[in-house]
Each structure stands twice: as structure tokens, then as C-alpha cells.
Amino acid sequence: MSGPAKPSLHVLLAAPRGFCAGVDRAIQIVEVALEKYGAPVYVRHEIVHNKFVVQSLEAKGAIFVKELDQVPDDRPVVFSAHGVPKAVPAEAQRRNMIYVDATCPLVSKVHREAERHHKDGQHILLIGHAGHPEVIGTMGQLPPGTVTLVETVEDVATLEVPATENLAFVTQTTLSVDDTAGIVDALRERFPAISGPKREDICYATTNRQAAVKVIAQRADAVLVLGAPNSSNSMRLVEVAKVQGCPRSVLVQRAANIDWAELEGVATLGITAGASAPEVLVDEVLAELRQRYEVTVEEVVTAVEDVTFKLPRILAAE
Ligand code: 10D
Ligand code: SF4
Numbered sequence: 001m002s003g004p005a006k007p008s009l010h011v012l013l014a015a016p017r018g019f020c021a022g023v024d025r026a027i028q029i030v031e032v033a034l035e036k037y038g039a040p041v042y043v044r045h046e047i048v049h050n051k052f053v054v055q056s057l058e059a060k061g062a063i064f065v066k067e068l069d070q071v072p073d074d075r076p077v078v079f080s081a082h083g084v085p086k087a088v089p090a091e092a093q094r095r096n097m098i099y100v101d102a103t104c105p106l107v108s109k110v111h112r113e114a115e116r117h118h119k120d121g122q123h124i125l126l127i128g129h130a131g132h133p134e135v136i137g138t139m140g141q142l143p144p145g146t147v148t149l150v151e152t153v154e155d156v157a158t159l160e161v162p163a164t165e166n167l168a169f170v171t172q173t174t175l176s177v178d179d180t181a182g183i184v185d186a187l188r189e190r191f192p193a194i195s196g197p198k199r200e201d202i203c204y205a206t207t208n209r210q211a212a213v214k215v216i217a218q219r220a221d222a223v224l225v226l227g228a229p230n231s232s233n234s235m236r237l238v239e240v241a242k243v244q245g246c247p248r249s250v251l252v253q254r255a256a257n258i259d260w261a262e263l264e265g266v267a268t269l270g271i272t273a274g275a276s277a278p279e280v281l282v283d284e285v286l287a288e289l290r291q292r293y294e295v296t297v298e299e300v301v302t303a304v305e306d307v308t309f310k311l312p313r314i315l316a317a318e
Contacts, residue, residue: 009293014212014272020205021307022104026081029102042071045080048276049231082133083107085140117168128172156186169196173203174233217246220270227274234274255288
């Protein structure tokens with residue numbers, strides 16, 4: 001006997017979504033390091049901000065630690081995709097350790113930009129979120145006191161800088177494109193001579209995922225963003241979806257965490273995933289939805305990505 005007919009649900013799948021080139025490379029770095037050096041390979045900080053990724057690497061022999069002092073001298077260590085202060089590789093070198101830097105090349109590019117401004121004698125304003133590892137890493141490229149953090153438009157008015165003439169700004173790579181534009185406008189208004197990138201340093205993946213979620217949010221009754229609460233780019237996707245037309249937008253770590261009551265009355269559901277959330281988590285959600293609804297899926301493609309990054313030379317095949 002068949003049960004009552006399932007309600008229908010139209011799913012809008014954002015594209016691009018999920019893994020970016022920097023995350024792909026970082027995970028591959030841990031996998032190749034495990035092949036090359038054998039287990040255990042230590043990783044300082046979550047390689048990317050996703051529990052599922054971390055657990056699958058742990059199953060292969062990776063050990064995740066907070067700080068370098070938790071790693072024995074004679075085991076290799078990988079630094080996460082978010083970047084590290086200069087003091088970290090310096091310490092690894094001092095201890096003669098094998099280390100592999102999985103910092104995304106687009107984060108390293110911001111590090112070099114900051115260094116160049118500093119060499120030119122400029123004080124740096126870093127737009128970003130306090131306490132985030134990328135912010136700690138970027139600030140840690142330069143001596144204390146040479147970089148000031150700016151988190152909001154409101155911060156700009158009260159900002160105290162050593163000299164208003166000799167300023168430059170750089171940004172975290174995973175910020176809200178729209179909020180950052182507002183902060184940059186306020187900075188340029190208060191400090192007309194400030195130098196910096198044309199717009200900001202937000203990466204292609206962050207930009208594309210926000211543009212895609214905006215389009216689905218405008219058509220959806222609710223939006224699910226696959227990702228972790230400590231993932232800056234994923235949290236920004238939830239905010240952007242909320243602001244751009246879909247107040248019922250929520251972050252979910254995986255299918256088991258969906259609050260089904262929140263989806264009551266939803267006929268069109270948007271789905272996307274942060275840059276650190278693997279596609280299997282999207283598949284898992286779709287499978288769970290098919291248990292409860294008659295699902296139709298429409299992929300909404302707003303950009304096609306073809307970015308890839310090479311592995312660090314230390315891991316190149318011999
Ligand atoms: O928090 P987040 O968005 O910076 O990092 P997550 O690991 O979630 O995604 C990858 C982004 C990186 C490594 C920073 F660019
Ligand atoms: Fe690199 Fe952007 Fe991915 Fe961060 S989100 S790892 S900056 S490509």
C-alpha cells in the first residue's frame with residue numbers, strides 16, 4: 001500500500017557552490033603529505049573550516065592541533081588554508097621541522113600586498129573580522145602596531161591612525177562584497193589619499209558564491225547554506241541570502257541538522273554550500289529531501305569557474 005502523496009518541493013541549486021580552488025589544494029596537500037611522509041601528519045588549525053573534511057582526514061592519519069608546540073619535532077606539519085603569522089614558519093624552521101604551507105595563494109597575495117605597503121612606509125588598515133585565523137595570519141606578516149583592524153563602517157569614523165596621509169588598506173578574502181564596498185567608500189571619504197586594491201581583496205570564489213546565492217534567494221521561500229559556523233565565507237552566504245530577498249535563510253552543517261519545522265510551507269528551496277563544504281553534504285541533503293518530498297531540482301548557474309592551484313614544490317612528485 002502506498003502512503004499519502006508527498007508534497008512537492010522545487011530545489012534551486014546555486015552554481016557555483018562548495019569547494020574553491022584554495023580548499024581543494026589544501027585538502028590535497030594533507031592527502032599527498034600523508035602519502036609522502038606516512039601517518040601521522042600534523043595539521044595546525046582545521047585545514048579548512050569543515051568538520052566533515054577534518055574527520056575524513058583524521059581517518060587517513062592526520063592529527064589536528066591548535067599550535068605548533070603540540071607537534072613533535074620529527075613529524076611533518078601542514079599550515080591551514082587561512083594563512084599563518086610569519087612567526088609560525090620561523091619557529092618550524094628553528095626546530096628543523098618539515099612543514100608544508102597550505103595557505104591559499106589568494107591569501108598569500110594579500111600578505112605580499114600588505115608587505116609592499118609596509119615597505120613603502122604606509123600604515124595598513126585591514127578590513128576583516130577580529131579573531132579569524134586569516135586576520136591573525138595577515139596581521140602577523142608585519143610588526144605589531146603597523147596594521148589596524150577595521151570591522152565595520154561605524155569603525156571608520158572613530159579610527160585612530162598614526163598619520164592620515166600615509167595609509168593603505170587590504171581585506172580578508174571571504175567578506176561580504178556589499179558590506180566591504182561600504183567600508184571602502186567610508187575609508188576613501190575620510191582618507192582620500194588611501195591606497196589599496198581597486199575594490200578589495202575578496203577572492204573570486206567568495207564573490208561568485210555570493211552572486212549565485214543572491215539569484216536563488218530572490219526566487220526561494222527558504223535557503224539552506226551548507227557550511228560551518230566558524231566558516232566566514234559560509235556565514236556571509238547566509239547574510240547575503242537574508243538581505244537579498246530571503247529572510248528564511250539558515251546555515252546547516254549537514255542533513256541531520258535540518259530543522260524541518262523551519263521548512264514548513266516552503267515550495268521553493270534554495271541550496272548552496274560554502275567554499276569549505278564538500279559536495280557530498282549537498283547530496284546528503286538532497287537524498288533526505290527526497291525521502292520527504294517529491295523533489296525537482298533546477299541548477300541556477302551564474303558563473304563557471306576554472307581556477308586551479310599547483311601544489312607546493314616540496315610535495316611535487318619525485
Ligand atoms: O572562515 P573562512 O571562510 O575563511 O574559511 P573556510 O575554511 O570556511 O573556507 C576556505 C577559505 C579560506 C581558507 C580563507 F580564504
Ligand atoms: Fe582561496 Fe578564496 Fe578559497 Fe579562501 S575562499 S581558500 S581565498 S579561493
